Every structure is written in structure tokens, then in C-alpha cells.
Amino acid sequence: MSQERKQVVVFRALPPDLLARIEARHDVTVADPRRAEELPRFLAALPAAQGLIGSSFRLDADLLDRAPALEVISSISVGVDNYALPDLERRGITLCHTPGVLTETTADTLFALILCASRRLVELSSLVREGRWTRNVGEDLFGWDVHGKTLGILGFGRIGQALARRAALGFGMPVLYHDPFEVQVPALAGLAVQRPLDEVLQRSDIVALTLPLTDATRGLMGAREFALMKPGAFFVNGARGGLVQEDALLHALDHGSLRAAALDVFATEPLPLDSPLRTHPRVTPLPHIGSATHETRRAMAELAVDNLLQALAGQAPRHAFLPGRFRTA
Numbered sequence: 001m002s003q004e005r006k007q008v009v010v011f012r013a014l015p016p017d018l019l020a021r022i023e024a025r026h027d028v029t030v031a032d033p034r035r036a037e038e039l040p041r042f043l044a045a046l047p048a049a050q051g052l053i054g055s056s057f058r059l060d061a062d063l064l065d066r067a068p069a070l071e072v073i074s075s076i077s078v079g080v081d082n083y084a085l086p087d088l089e090r091r092g093i094t095l096c097h098t099p100g101v102l103t104e105t106t107a108d109t110l111f112a113l114i115l116c117a118s119r120r121l122v123e124l125s126s127l128v129r130e131g132r133w134t135r136n137v138g139e140d141l142f143g144w145d146v147h148g149k150t151l152g153i154l155g156f157g158r159i160g161q162a163l164a165r166r167a168a169l170g171f172g173m174p175v176l177y178h179d180p181f182e183v184q185v186p187a188l189a190g191l192a193v194q195r196p197l198d199e200v201l202q203r204s205d206i207v208a209l210t211l212p213l214t215d216a217t218r219g220l221m222g223a224r225e226f227a228l229m230k231p232g233a234f235f236v237n238g239a240r241g242g243l244v245q246e247d248a249l250l251h252a253l254d255h256g257s258l259r260a261a262a263l264d265v266f267a268t269e270p271l272p273l274d275s276p277l278r279t280h281p282r283v284t285p286l287p288h289i290g291s292a293t294h295e296t297r298r299a300m301a302e303l304a305v306d307n308l309l310q311a312l313a314g315q316a317p318r319h320a321f322l323p324g325r326f327r328t329a
Helices: 016-023 039-048 061-065 085-091 103-119 121-129 158-171 197-203 223-228 246-254 294-312
Strands: 007-010 027-030 051-054 072-075 094-096 151-154 175-178 192-194 206-209 234-237 260-263 283-285 320-322
Touching: 007 016, 007 039, 016 027, 016 294, 027 039, 051 294, 061 085, 072 294, 085 320, 094 294, 103 121, 103 158, 103 206, 103 234, 103 260, 103 283, 151 158, 151 197, 158 175, 158 192, 175 197, 197 223, 223 246, 246 260
Parallel strands: 007 027, 007 051, 051 072, 072 094, 151 175, 151 206, 175 192, 206 234, 234 260, 260 283
Antiparallel strands: 094 320
């Protein structure tokens, strides 16, 4: 017996072959609600939608109310802070995500941010590009070593552990981490040590965030936390912008002892043109590229399509963040 065709809304572009996989089994509407000209088509498709697949768009309770037939959302992301989780859980809607396939790529980006901030790579590259390199650099343009420095990691899931491996095994960096759970990683035995939050902040030369954004972690880094950091420390965020109170970060850069920050994420994205973080001389900003490689984005999209098709077929998807009707306990 052939599977019932269902209504699917694709709200973020997919590679043609992956879109064709969905179209072979279901009726598909492609509409990116971030584009003003496509928003009406997206909204018009919601009442009949049984599956949604995409990313980088906030699906709040009001939008979910427009989709009474919804069975599954397949997010092309690891983070799920764009979704109204209580409403999804209440309605038994399955929410899928794509953990694992972007771990190493995101850890690469985080370590690149550490190197960029410490060695002032973006700033010094601009010196050459703009024709301002007219003599050998002096002490005013020196950076700071990364090898041997203490790295503090807030959040020690897959990405935090991958970052710790790069630091401890590749650069000889002692690693302190803060996480609700003690994590056993054989390759890091004796090299990565769990410590309370305040101690990690006080002892680390570099503090990096790899936490999910939840009600408990929102605004975690505020004035008190930045004040606890070592004089001359670096701050790196490649997780979610909402983890940081940006006014407090700016104050720590301008009036505290924080040396520099490297940021791939912001509270509002894209970063507004009037944000002081965009042009601050001691901030290295990136446009949320943690997983942005050809290989990894392809793997994320493949996994998201697998999740969607499995859920719509009545099978337990590979990676359900909220299992919905597939709950087994």
C-alpha cells in the first residue's frame, strides 16, 4: 500500500535532490517567510501543513496556531530556541533537529575565533588590505599566545568536548569546563576538569560558550560574570547570542579588564547596523557561520529530510528533540 501523501512546507531552501525526495512522497509548498514576497504564501500554506522543514525562522505560538494539522517540524539545526517548545509538547507535535553532523565543523569555527581574537588576525589582515602596512609591526600590534593558556568552556556537550580536544591535545591548553553533568571523555582524562561556573570564569585565560539557549541559560553572561573573568581574558561565543547580556559585554570591553571578544552569534541577527559590536575595535564579529561549510550544511539538510520523511511515515525519526506521538516512556 502506498503511503498517504501529506502537505509539507519547506521554509528554507534545500538542495534540489533533497527537495525532490520530499516531493516524491508528499505535496510540497516552498516558501521562505524571511522574504517579504514569500511570507503570504507561507502563511497561506500553514492551515493544511502536516510537516514543516527549515531553519532560522521563529515559529511562535501564534504561527503554530495557524497550523492545526501539524504533525512534525524538522529543523535544519541543532538549536531549537526558534520554536515554541511548550506548545509543541502540549499538542504532541514532533520536533526534530540535526545534532552530531555539525559538531566538528562548529568546533573548528570556535577555535578559529580563539586564534583570531588572540592573534588579532582580522585586524592585522585589514592593515595589509587597506595599504596601512608600511613598517614591521611593533608591540602595539602584537597578539597573545594561545598555546598553553587555560581555556574555560561553558557547556560540555558534543561541541564543547570537540573544542576541548583541539585545545588540550593540539595546543597544550589546560581545560576547565562548567556543565551540570560530569562528562567522561577518555581522550581528555586529566586534561579537562569540571569546575563551578565562578571558578571557570576566574581561572580561564579564554572563556568560550557552547551552551544551548534555554530559560535557564538566557542572559547567563552578565555584569557579574564578566567582572569575575581574569584581567586580560578573551571571551568567545559561538553558541547563541541570547546567552550574553550585550550591554554588559560592551561595558566589560570599555570599562573592565576584558581584552577582546570574538562572536559568531548575537541577540539580534543579522546584527543591526547601529550595534556597537559591529565596529568595536576589540570585537571580532562573524555572521553566524559556525556550521557553514558545504559539507556540513549538506549533511544537516540530509538528516533533516530523513527526520521529516520518517516522522510523516509514522516511524520514529533519527533525531527527535520532542518525540511527540513517538514518545515511548
